[in-house]
Amino acid sequence: MTAPIEVTDSDKSAQPEAVLEGVSRKQIQGRSLGRIAWIRLKRDKVAMAGGAIVLLLILVAIFAPLIVKLLGHPPNEFHQDLVDPTIGKPYGAFGGISWDFLFGIEPTNGRDLFSRIVYGAQVSMLVGFLATLVSVIIGTVLGVIAGYFGGWIDTLIARTMDAFLAFPLLLFAIALAGVSPNDLLGLTGNGLRIAMLVFIIGFFSWPYIGRIVRGQTLSLRKREFVDAARSLGARSPYILFKEILPNLVAPILVYSTLMIPTNILFEAALSFLGVGINPPTPSWGGMLTDATRLYSVAPHFVIVPGLAIFVTVMAFNLFGDGLRDALDPRAR
Numbered sequence: 001m002t003a004p005i006e007v008t009d010s011d012k013s014a015q016p017e018a019v020l021e022g023v024s025r026k027q028i029q030g031r032s033l034g035r036i037a038w039i040r041l042k043r044d045k046v047a048m049a050g051g052a053i054v055l056l057l058i059l060v061a062i063f064a065p066l067i068v069k070l071l072g073h074p075p076n077e078f079h080q081d082l083v084d085p086t087i088g089k090p091y092g093a094f095g096g097i098s099w100d101f102l103f104g105i106e107p108t109n110g111r112d113l114f115s116r117i118v119y120g121a122q123v124s125m126l127v128g129f130l131a132t133l134v135s136v137i138i139g140t141v142l143g144v145i146a147g148y149f150g151g152w153i154d155t156l157i158a159r160t161m162d163a164f165l166a167f168p169l170l171l172f173a174i175a176l177a178g179v180s181p182n183d184l185l186g187l188t189g190n191g192l193r194i195a196m197l198v199f200i201i202g203f204f205s206w207p208y209i210g211r212i213v214r215g216q217t218l219s220l221r222k223r224e225f226v227d228a229a230r231s232l233g234a235r236s237p238y239i240l241f242k243e244i245l246p247n248l249v250a251p252i253l254v255y256s257t258l259m260i261p262t263n264i265l266f267e268a269a270l271s272f273l274g275v276g277i278n279p280p281t282p283s284w285g286g287m288l289t290d291a292t293r294l295y296s297v298a299p300h301f302v303i304v305p306g307l308a309i310f311v312t313v314m315a316f317n318l319f320g321d322g323l324r325d326a327l328d329p330r331a332r
Contacts, residue, residue: 037250040326047322053315061125064118071102072115076280079110087297095300106290107298116282117308123271123283124312127197128264132256134202135263139210140252144240146210147217158214161207173200173266174275190281197276201263209255216251220244250327257320261313268309284309 041047060067068075082105083090090096095104095113103113146157176196220226221244229243270276271285279286287305295302 037326041322044322044325047319047326050315050318050322053311054319057121057312057315058125060118061121064122067118068115072118073101073112075115075119075282076111079105079112080108081110083108083110089297095298097300103304104300107294107301113301113304116287117284117304119282120284120287120305120308121312123194123277123281124264124267124309127194127201127267128260130198131201131205131263131267132259134198135206135209135259136252136256138203138206139208140213140248142206143210143213144217144244144248147214148221148236148240148244150218154214157210161210161214164204164207167204169200169204170269172204173197173270174273176200190278193277197267197270201266205259205263209252209259212251212255213248216248217244220247254320254324254327257316257323261316261320264312264316265309 041051073079082092082096082101089107090105090110092098095107097104101112101114103117105111106113106116142157142160146154226239226243229239234243267276268283268285268288271283272289273285274289276285277283284305288302291298291302291305
């Protein structure tokens with residue numbers, strides 16, 4: 001009879017789980033891939049900080065009216081009595097920052113910068129998430145079809161991706177936004193502008209994720225579990241939805257978190273060029289456009305929206321990098 005293993009003169013945390021099971025009397029429990037990824041993600045403090053900022057930005061965008069009601073003023077309310085009429089500079093230090101105006105006020109017209117930043121987050125998050133959703137749906141469907149079926153279908157979709165990637169997207173977006181009608185399918189004003197931005201950014205950005213999905217599908221279709229399902233009589237729809245798509249969730253999720261900040265930057269660039277959101281609706285790119293004419297008088301007017309864009313993009317990128325490491329089965 002084998003004698004029980006005794007743990008002496010060593011740290012229990014360094015012992016194998018079989019030994020610890022005998023010491024602590026705890027059963028060894030299996031962990032799912034999702035739980036392992038969550039444990040890895042929690043250990044990455046930088047990624048968790050980025051995720052916390054992303055969650056905060058989403059909550060700010062959702063509850064913007066309540067936040068402005070409690071901590072600010074209406075975004076289009078003028079406070080010209082707080083601005084020097086001679087040079088257009090806000091009274092007070094640092095652009096008029098106070099408990100009443102947390103980020104200061106705009107030069108010349110005196111609008112509350114805090115309220116405009118909060119409402120600008122709504123536009124950025126809405127366009128970023130919806131455009132990414134459009135790209136993910138189109139890219140995933142066409143990428144899976146191209147990678148699984150191959151042949152002339154793969155060639156046609158792959159060449160279409162190359163054509164879209166070579167397309168001058170920024171110039172097309174400027175031209176399309178410049179000739180857009182005032183009423184389309186019941187949408188008017190900024191509702192129509194947001195819909196057009198989502199369509200332009202999402203529809204012309206799908207090849208980026210489509211190429212990732214196509215490459216992963218080419219690898220997965222030759223795996224043993226796909227051959228086993230095919231040998232048991234499984235048809236293509238079953239293999240696509242039950243065998244291949246579940247294994248594509250991780251790369252799609254990771255790449256989506258990295259596409260959102262890119263789309264937010266693209267929307268800010270279009271608004272900066274004057275073909276994005278129509279004023280006086282707040283948008284971070286539009287605020288930067290107004291600030292370029294007044295940065296010598298009030299430099300804080302450039303810093304505040306610029307920092308908002310920088311923090312948002314950085315938070316999404318940090319969270320996306322951490323999520324990629326957590327979902328990588330080869331990572332330690």
